[in-house]
Amino acid sequence: MSAILARGLTRIYRRSAEEIAALFGVDLIVEPGEFVAITGASGAGKTTLLNLMGCLDQPTSGLLKLLDRDGFVFQDYCLLPTLTVEENVALPLLFSRALHQRDRVRDLLTRVDLQHRSDHLPRELSGGEQQRVAIARALVNNPEILLADEPTGNLDSKRGNEIVALLRDMNQTEGLTVVLSTHNRDLADRADRQVKLIDGRVV
Numbered sequence: 001m002s003a004i005l006a007r008g009l010t011r012i013y014r015r016s017a018e019e020i021a022a023l024f025g026v027d028l029i030v031e032p033g034e035f036v037a038i039t040g041a042s043g044a045g046k047t048t049l050l051n052l053m054g055c056l057d058q059p060t061s062g063l064l065k066l067l068d069r070d071g072f073v074f075q076d077y078c079l080l081p082t083l084t085v086e087e088n089v090a091l092p093l094l095f096s097r098a099l100h101q102r103d104r105v106r107d108l109l110t111r112v113d114l115q116h117r118s119d120h121l122p123r124e125l126s127g128g129e130q131q132r133v134a135i136a137r138a139l140v141n142n143p144e145i146l147l148a149d150e151p152t153g154n155l156d157s158k159r160g161n162e163i164v165a166l167l168r169d170m171n172q173t174e175g176l177t178v179v180l181s182t183h184n185r186d187l188a189d190r191a192d193r194q195v196k197l198i199d200g201r202v203v
């Protein structure tokens with residue numbers, strides 16, 4: 001079974017009389033354990049595609065099948081400012097009705113090398129550190145698929161490389177399926193496969 005299967009996936013934004021086809025007839029299969037980079041110029045439809053895969057948005061038409069629960073990482077981290085690092089990572093457990101699994105949270109914070117910062121607030125961390133907290137949070141419910149929209153977009157190239165190395169490591173050691181979008185050619189080259197979008201279509 002594929003991790004992600006999209007057939008004829010289309011998303012049209014309607015604003016009064018205007019229609020913008022952000023994504024048009026996209027066919028895509030991602031196999032379990034793959035590491036795929038979605039590339040393309042600004043406005044090509046990368047965010048639209050990832051939002052659909054993450055069920056943050058609904059397609060206008062087409063078919064989308066997902067193997068299992070997914071975790072989502074945003075370009076601008078989306079951490080809650082008044083919660084500590086540990087509380088941010090534990091937050092999805094609340095919604096999945098799991099008890100606060102302190103061991104799981106601690107394990108993930110160790111994995112992203114932030115075990116010593118668990119009591120800090122997001123504003124006390126650098127951008128790269130905040131993104132590592134966001135990755136730990138996305139993984140806390142043991143998803144099979146990790147979706148990351150420009151996870152390195154706000155970071156310098158050194159920090160960006162560290163984030164991609166971390167995702168690559170999770171992919172190789174735990175078989176996590178990873179789909180990320182990026183403008184950065186070097187980062188895209190480190191994926192198993194690149195899927196390029198031009199004007200909402202896969203080329």
Ligand SMILES: Nc1ncnc2c1ncn2[C@@H]1O[C@H](COP(=O)(O)OP(=O)(O)OP(=O)(O)O)[C@@H](O)[C@H]1O
Pocket residue numbers: 013014015020021022040041042043044045046047048049
């Ligand atoms: N809510 C919206 N209403 C109308 N048009 C939208 C909306 N969101 C996105 N679009 C349009 O859909 C197209 C695809 O946008 P999308 O954000 O998916 O591109 P992207 O490849 O992620 O771009 P970037 O690299 O700049 O983030 C663009 O033309 C954009 O202007």
